[in-house]
Amino acid sequence: MRVLSLALVLFVFWLLLSGHFTPFLVISGAVAAILTAALGLRLGYSDEEGHPIELLPRGLLYWPWLVKEAALSALSVARVILDPRLPISPRLVRVNTTQRGAVGYVTYANSITLTPGTITVEADRPTGTLVVHALTEAAAQGLRSGEMDRRVTAMEGSG
Amino acid sequence: MREHLPALQVLVPLFGALLCALVRRPRAAWLIAAVVSWIVPVIAVMLLAQVLGTGVVSYHLGGWDPSIGIEYRVDALNGLILVLVSGMAAVIAPFARRSVAAEVETGRVAWFYTMYLLALTGLLGIAITGDAFNAFVFLEISSLSSYALIALGSHRRALVAAYQYLVLGTIGATFYVIGVGLIYVMTGTLNLGLMAERIGAVQSTRPVLAALAFITVGISLKLALFPLHVWLPNAYAYAPSTATVFMAATATKVAIYLLVRFLFSVFGVGFVIADLPVTPILTVFSVAAIFAAATVAVFQSDAKRMFAYSSVAQVGYITLGVALATATSLKGGLIHIVGHALAKGGLFMALGAVTMRSRAFDIDDLCGIGRRMPLTMAAVVVAGLSLIGVPGTIGFVSKWYLVVAAFERGWWWLAFLIVASSLITVVYIGRFVEAAWFREPSAAAMGATEAPVSMLVPIWLLAVATVFLGLDARLPAGIAEQAASALGLR
Amino acid sequence: MTGETLIALALVIPAATALLTPLFARHPNLRESVTLLGTVLLFAALLALLSKVLGGARPALHVLDVVPGLAVAFAVEPLGMLFATVASGLWIVTSLYSIGYMRANHEVRQTGYYVAFAAAIVATVGIALAGNLFTLFLFYEMLTLVTYPLVIHHRTPEAKAAGRLYLMMLLGASTVLLLPAIAWTAVAAGTLDFRPGGILAEKLSPTALAMLLALFAFGIAKAALVPLHFWLPAAMVAPTPVSALLHAVAVVKAGVFFVVKVIVYVFGVETLSTSGAGDWLVFAAAGSILIASMVAMTRDNLKARLAYSTVSQLGYVVLGAALATHWGIVGSGMQIATHALGKITLFFCAGAIYTVHHKTEVSELAGLGRVMPVTFAAFLVGALSIIGLPPGGGLWSKWYLVLGALDGGQIAIVAVLMISSLLNVAYLLPIPLRAFFGTAEGEATNGRAAEAPLPLLLAMSATSLACVILFFFPGIVFNPLQSMATQ
Amino acid sequence: MTLDLVREWLGGGLVAAGAAFMLIGAIGLLRMPDVFTRMHATSVSDTLGAGLILLGLVVLAGASLAAVKLLLLALFFGLMSPVSTHAVARAALHAGVKPVLADGVEVETSSREGQSSTR
Amino acid sequence: MMLAAALVAVLLAAAMMVGRAVLGPSVFDRLVAANAIGNAAILILALYGFLGGRPAFLDIGLAYAMLNIIGTFAVLKFLRFGALGATGEEERP
Amino acid sequence: MKELVGNLAAHFNQWITVFLMVSGLYIVIARGNMIKKLIGLSLFQTSVYLLYISPGKILGGTAPILEDGVSVYANPLPHVLILTAIVVGVATLALGLALVVRINEAYGTIEEDEIFERDTRG
Amino acid sequence: MRLDVILRITAKLILPMMLLFAVYVQFHGDYGPGGGFQAGVIAGATVILYALIYGLGATMVVVPVAVVEALIPLGVLVYAATGVMGLLTGGNFLDYSHLADDEVHGQEWGVFVVELGVFVTVASTMVAIFYAVAGRGRR
Numbered sequence A: 001m002r003v004l005s006l007a008l009v010l011f012v013f014w015l016l017l018s019g020h021f022t023p024f025l026v027i028s029g030a031v032a033a034i035l036t037a038a039l040g041l042r043l044g045y046s047d048e049e050g051h052p053i054e055l056l057p058r059g060l061l062y063w064p065w066l067v068k069e070a071a072l073s074a075l076s077v078a079r080v081i082l083d084p085r086l087p088i089s090p091r092l093v094r095v096n097t098t099q100r101g102a103v104g105y106v107t108y109a110n111s112i113t114l115t116p117g118t119i120t121v122e123a124d125r126p127t128g129t130l131v132v133h134a135l136t137e138a139a140a141q142g143l144r145s146g147e148m149d150r151r152v153t154a155m156e157g158s159g
Numbered sequence B: 001m002r003e004h005l006p007a008l009q010v011l012v013p014l015f016g017a018l019l020c021a022l023v024r025r026p027r028a029a030w031l032i033a034a035v036v037s038w039i040v041p042v043i044a045v046m047l048l049a050q051v052l053g054t055g056v057v058s059y060h061l062g063g064w065d066p067s068i069g070i071e072y073r074v075d076a077l078n079g080l081i082l083v084l085v086s087g088m089a090a091v092i093a094p095f096a097r098r099s100v101a102a103e104v105e106t107g108r109v110a111w112f113y114t115m116y117l118l119a120l121t122g123l124l125g126i127a128i129t130g131d132a133f134n135a136f137v138f139l140e141i142s143s144l145s146s147y148a149l150i151a152l153g154s155h156r157r158a159l160v161a162a163y164q165y166l167v168l169g170t171i172g173a174t175f176y177v178i179g180v181g182l183i184y185v186m187t188g189t190l191n192l193g194l195m196a197e198r199i200g201a202v203q204s205t206r207p208v209l210a211a212l213a214f215i216t217v218g219i220s221l222k223l224a225l226f227p228l229h230v231w232l233p234n235a236y237a238y239a240p241s242t243a244t245v246f247m248a249a250t251a252t253k254v255a256i257y258l259l260v261r262f263l264f265s266v267f268g269v270g271f272v273i274a275d276l277p278v279t280p281i282l283t284v285f286s287v288a289a290i291f292a293a294a295t296v297a298v299f300q301s302d303a304k305r306m307f308a309y310s311s312v313a314q315v316g317y318i319t320l321g322v323a324l325a326t327a328t329s330l331k332g333g334l335i336h337i338v339g340h341a342l343a344k345g346g347l348f349m350a351l352g353a354v355t356m357r358s359r360a361f362d363i364d365d366l367c368g369i370g371r372r373m374p375l376t377m378a379a380v381v382v383a384g385l386s387l388i389g390v391p392g393t394i395g396f397v398s399k400w401y402l403v404v405a406a407f408e409r410g411w412w413w414l415a416f417l418i419v420a421s422s423l424i425t426v427v428y429i430g431r432f433v434e435a436a437w438f439r440e441p442s443a444a445a446m447g448a449t450e451a452p453v454s455m456l457v458p459i460w461l462l463a464v465a466t467v468f469l470g471l472d473a474r475l476p477a478g479i480a481e482q483a484a485s486a487l488g489l490r
Numbered sequence C: 001m002t003g004e005t006l007i008a009l010a011l012v013i014p015a016a017t018a019l020l021t022p023l024f025a026r027h028p029n030l031r032e033s034v035t036l037l038g039t040v041l042l043f044a045a046l047l048a049l050l051s052k053v054l055g056g057a058r059p060a061l062h063v064l065d066v067v068p069g070l071a072v073a074f075a076v077e078p079l080g081m082l083f084a085t086v087a088s089g090l091w092i093v094t095s096l097y098s099i100g101y102m103r104a105n106h107e108v109r110q111t112g113y114y115v116a117f118a119a120a121i122v123a124t125v126g127i128a129l130a131g132n133l134f135t136l137f138l139f140y141e142m143l144t145l146v147t148y149p150l151v152i153h154h155r156t157p158e159a160k161a162a163g164r165l166y167l168m169m170l171l172g173a174s175t176v177l178l179l180p181a182i183a184w185t186a187v188a189a190g191t192l193d194f195r196p197g198g199i200l201a202e203k204l205s206p207t208a209l210a211m212l213l214a215l216f217a218f219g220i221a222k223a224a225l226v227p228l229h230f231w232l233p234a235a236m237v238a239p240t241p242v243s244a245l246l247h248a249v250a251v252v253k254a255g256v257f258f259v260v261k262v263i264v265y266v267f268g269v270e271t272l273s274t275s276g277a278g279d280w281l282v283f284a285a286a287g288s289i290l291i292a293s294m295v296a297m298t299r300d301n302l303k304a305r306l307a308y309s310t311v312s313q314l315g316y317v318v319l320g321a322a323l324a325t326h327w328g329i330v331g332s333g334m335q336i337a338t339h340a341l342g343k344i345t346l347f348f349c350a351g352a353i354y355t356v357h358h359k360t361e362v363s364e365l366a367g368l369g370r371v372m373p374v375t376f377a378a379f380l381v382g383a384l385s386i387i388g389l390p391p392g393g394g395l396w397s398k399w400y401l402v403l404g405a406l407d408g409g410q411i412a413i414v415a416v417l418m419i420s421s422l423l424n425v426a427y428l429l430p431i432p433l434r435a436f437f438g439t440a441e442g443e444a445t446n447g448r449a450a451e452a453p454l455p456l457l458l459a460m461s462a463t464s465l466a467c468v469i470l471f472f473f474p475g476i477v478f479n480p481l482q483s484m485a486t487q
Numbered sequence D: 001m002t003l004d005l006v007r008e009w010l011g012g013g014l015v016a017a018g019a020a021f022m023l024i025g026a027i028g029l030l031r032m033p034d035v036f037t038r039m040h041a042t043s044v045s046d047t048l049g050a051g052l053i054l055l056g057l058v059v060l061a062g063a064s065l066a067a068v069k070l071l072l073l074a075l076f077f078g079l080m081s082p083v084s085t086h087a088v089a090r091a092a093l094h095a096g097v098k099p100v101l102a103d104g105v106e107v108e109t110s111s112r113e114g115q116s117s118t119r
Numbered sequence E: 001m002m003l004a005a006a007l008v009a010v011l012l013a014a015a016m017m018v019g020r021a022v023l024g025p026s027v028f029d030r031l032v033a034a035n036a037i038g039n040a041a042i043l044i045l046a047l048y049g050f051l052g053g054r055p056a057f058l059d060i061g062l063a064y065a066m067l068n069i070i071g072t073f074a075v076l077k078f079l080r081f082g083a084l085g086a087t088g089e090e091e092r093p
Numbered sequence F: 001m002k003e004l005v006g007n008l009a010a011h012f013n014q015w016i017t018v019f020l021m022v023s024g025l026y027i028v029i030a031r032g033n034m035i036k037k038l039i040g041l042s043l044f045q046t047s048v049y050l051l052y053i054s055p056g057k058i059l060g061g062t063a064p065i066l067e068d069g070v071s072v073y074a075n076p077l078p079h080v081l082i083l084t085a086i087v088v089g090v091a092t093l094a095l096g097l098a099l100v101v102r103i104n105e106a107y108g109t110i111e112e113d114e115i116f117e118r119d120t121r122g
Numbered sequence G: 001m002r003l004d005v006i007l008r009i010t011a012k013l014i015l016p017m018m019l020l021f022a023v024y025v026q027f028h029g030d031y032g033p034g035g036g037f038q039a040g041v042i043a044g045a046t047v048i049l050y051a052l053i054y055g056l057g058a059t060m061v062v063v064p065v066a067v068v069e070a071l072i073p074l075g076v077l078v079y080a081a082t083g084v085m086g087l088l089t090g091g092n093f094l095d096y097s098h099l100a101d102d103e104v105h106g107q108e109w110g111v112f113v114v115e116l117g118v119f120v121t122v123a124s125t126m127v128a129i130f131y132a133v134a135g136r137g138r139r
């Protein structure tokens, strides 16, 4: 089932890339998508980690928030960079996570890194914690508020 | 099939290389290499005969017009080079079997022949193509496979030699392709013939002058013109003997062909020689090569290195023939290409046989080897005489033309430099011959026995050829004459 | 047989001898028979050719064109014919002598010795009969290379050092000076063929002609013109028969023959005399004659003294040719023949003395004449011929050289020739005289067999006899030369 | 006509703004004191810099294949840029590179098992 | 005009990043800079392709982005294990 | 405006070409580390790619007008040439790296001076 | 060394994308820059990414060395043999006009097969180089 879903997604990916809808290319795309998805059974990417399609609907709600967050952080870091005094106070902080699945955990870690001002330096899955390098006290504070953690966990859903 | 000979000239060795890579068995790989090496000269000779009979042979790859596609084009000049390169391959093939088996570990023999045939493909391709960029591709095919061949040498220094050659060879090839790119930008074509037609309109512009410089320096690196020769001695000294023979006999020669093609065909004699100081500059470097490299050769203790430096010096004579840019001088240069290929090929083959039998490289360790391997070392004497340029060998014919060309120009001092340089050759050849023949045998020499027939035959074939062509060089001279007049040299 | 066939035979016979000799390496008698057969056949062929030439024929043989303009071709003319015949005749004698000498001295590498010797004769014949400069140059270089193993025959350090000097001086001069000279000639004249009257008439300025002549005269180092003579004394380390035939006859005569040939057939006597381009060479040769003679006097080693004598005598040949007069050329040619006979006799004697008594120094020879009367008698005849005194044929060559000098108005040269003859007397005559009349210091005879082995005696007798014959019948040499010089 | 003009100005403006953030990121890369803080600077380039430029180009391209590909490119950026940043940061830390920390800040990574003191 | 200015600005940024790559000091600094340069290059490709009206440059950009990541991983792995083929990243229970 | 932009970009092209060439060559010459040399070499080769997409008239000369009005730059396709040059570059780099790896095994170092030292010593 | 979950999850996510992108590039050579070479590079890079994440041993099980080394010459062979087909069907070397009934289709087929050969060679060469370099230097 997941293989078929992956094949479908890949086929859409193909069509978006291609822009040419000749029979030859469309059929080739379909065949390529199916073969690639099937190959995933051997290479191990056609599972719930490699193709977490069920997260897509709630992901569509999370991502815009992330983009906004990243943009705001970028602005504040840009201000720091352009400040003649370079007002930074770098620190390493350990944060706890509440995600259940690996995909959610990684999404949180990557979201932290994507937002300027914080970088996930170490992902310690067994303990469910992340070590984060923060550029400023404010950036660290933003993490401690735990909003991003909550939103990612929400994206994971109940299933 | 006859009209497809130009394509087959390159395809046959290419397919041979691929087959070698697929079969992976040493004996089968050698057999493939040998068969290919015996087919390619047949094709080359047929092509040359066609050229001499009915004129230039042109072949359009894919049927495309030369303005947009790749053209293979054979005239007297590259016809001669094709025959030389493929002929040397044919002679090397029987030699290679025992030599490669002795010097290269069994698991890599097929790889050796794959690279060997790829190198052959590249060299034949450079010679036959009428497309400047295609020539670059073939140049790199031959170069990359040469690096791989050198790295197969048994000493660890072979690796370093291959690396150094790779660095310098890549710089040279890149210079070349930059030059080609500049011409391409200015003329809109990569076809050598079309370039020649169109370059007149832009010939004194900065990019074209830069292109001339880039191409000349780039190819000079490849042909090891002093002082751009530093890669050559180690490469020749540490490569497996068969690879050394092949490279020494063919690789630098093809590079010189390319230089001639660009200087006289593309840029044109009228421009390069009349308007620019190419002759004096190239003459200075050639003479420097002849003297400096030969002098260094005198002081080498390793026989292969000695003859490697000798190659750098001998290349100087060829480039001198190019530099003087007259019909006579080019004849001298082209005949020297042939003569040096035969003599140096024979010498390196003989050294390969000696290495196989005695495991010695140093001249001091090879004392008295003439007594144990008289037939091999007699051939060394003959080839050495040709290298010196003793009358009756082909080496004399080329030097004769060079000296005459110098006098024709009124450069009597150059004539004296040319002949004086032969004396240095006498010294290092004499040193080797004296050690081999007139000294008490060393331990290594005592353990040696005469080379096998499969090696003696090719060695003597080359030695006899140097004498035969020294007594009757009308064929190469005639071809060279035709080539010179086609290039517009008088 | 046609002239062409004879020319071919003259080259093929010694070549075949060289190739067949190694086949009999294990059978010395057979091997030497092959050599002797070769010498006799060659002489016969050359005599046949000589008779044609004396009959006015000028046989020629075009072998091949290396490239257009560079031909291997032969053309017989009197001077070359004479040189070839003398060399070949002396090869017979020397071979006979060699057999005795090599066996008596238990020399090693005898097979190689005979092979190289025959090869040297191929080269000499090729030089003598060459029809153009390229062919001459070809065989000239070949001669250098095949005689190199003979020079280093003993493989001792000094032999190898001498060999190196030999090779480097001869090859050096021929490549650095001679080859450019030939190339220059080709460019200026458009041909390399030898032609009566020369090929350079009105092609070069007098200065250029003089320079070209210098290139030839010094480039042909085998002519041993001072200061390019050092290789010759050094080469004396070779076994004596080698010194005898090669370094008294074949090699050095090839050198002066080359010079004469170039002057007569490349420059042209006429061109040379009207341009005055040869004047300097006359004086250079004269200098060479005097210097070498004086050095010869200082040498105690017999072979070294003979070598310097040779250097001096070669100067006569060059001088005669450089005079560029009719009699000068004739004298020059005669000097080639008479000196060959005289000097080979002296070397034969030197070899005999070494073989029997192991004496090499002049000072050791006092009193020895009484134990080796035949040897020293031959020595005396040879010496007289070289000095130019009766009953030696050398008288005639000196005579015509003086005539030539007078013709050219070179009175100073006449004086030089006179002084030189006195010097010759001073360094040559004391040797036989002290041998006959002096008293030995210590044991002269060494308690051994007195006179030389028979082959040696036969050889030296033959050559000294020839010296005498030339005194009484100079026409043998004179007539062909006269016909050449009047062309 | 006016729509095209607006689009052109809007797109151009976005691209220019993105380029400005690229510059800011580059300045930060030069100014910051250590490897970790420098990564924060490049984050600015990777997010706002790249994002705005690609978005601007999408606006300029309009509804076309190019726009789709630009969006795919942006998506890829968003996905992979943090991964490689994290990879480098982790590698640097493991290789023993000591981060420059503000005065008086305690390192909170001393104990892997221990609870975070910030919670 | 704005596109051109943007192109110049990005090139300038790339030049500054090259400065960091040259200055280092640690290999990780260079790696960070190289990554940034790679991203800038992709944007330059996009802008350049857009200016030249050749959207095909975007495919190149995409491919380049993929290769860039792999290059970074390869270098990191090499730095950590001295070999690219080490199995250090494999999952353990 | 487009032309101006094109010109500007083209000049950048030229500068970058020269910059890559010079810096690549510098690294090749100045560095003793064999891998760094290879990187310099690759950089040097990269300059070629840019050269082949340079339009003709920016290089100081005027491109000849050939076959009135027909664009001579349409063929042969520059991108095919660049692609080929890239293949060559990658192949060179790969072979070079393979050599360096084996040199490292044989010598225990990839610093040129140390290698020469080890060769002359033993 | 602990597992880095971020790398593993992300790799799983993009591996199929890269493979498909490779095929896309392979099939769209006529429309833009690309074709066999780029596709081969991307495909080869995908295998390399797999090896970087999962290790050389696991990769060599999925993509064996012998297969890789045979594919390199095989790809070139496909390329050259297609060119020779042109020669055998009455045209010049590399002339694909006569490979199909009409010229255009012949060319298309020729280029398609040739690009396939290029793809195979380039991808396998990249993997072979990686194997050669990565397999060494383990200390």
Ligand code: NA
Pocket: A112, A113, A114, A115, A116, A117, A118, A119, D040, D043
């Ligand atoms: Na961040």
Ligand code: NA
Pocket: G029, G030, G032, G033, G034, G035
């Ligand atoms: Na394409």
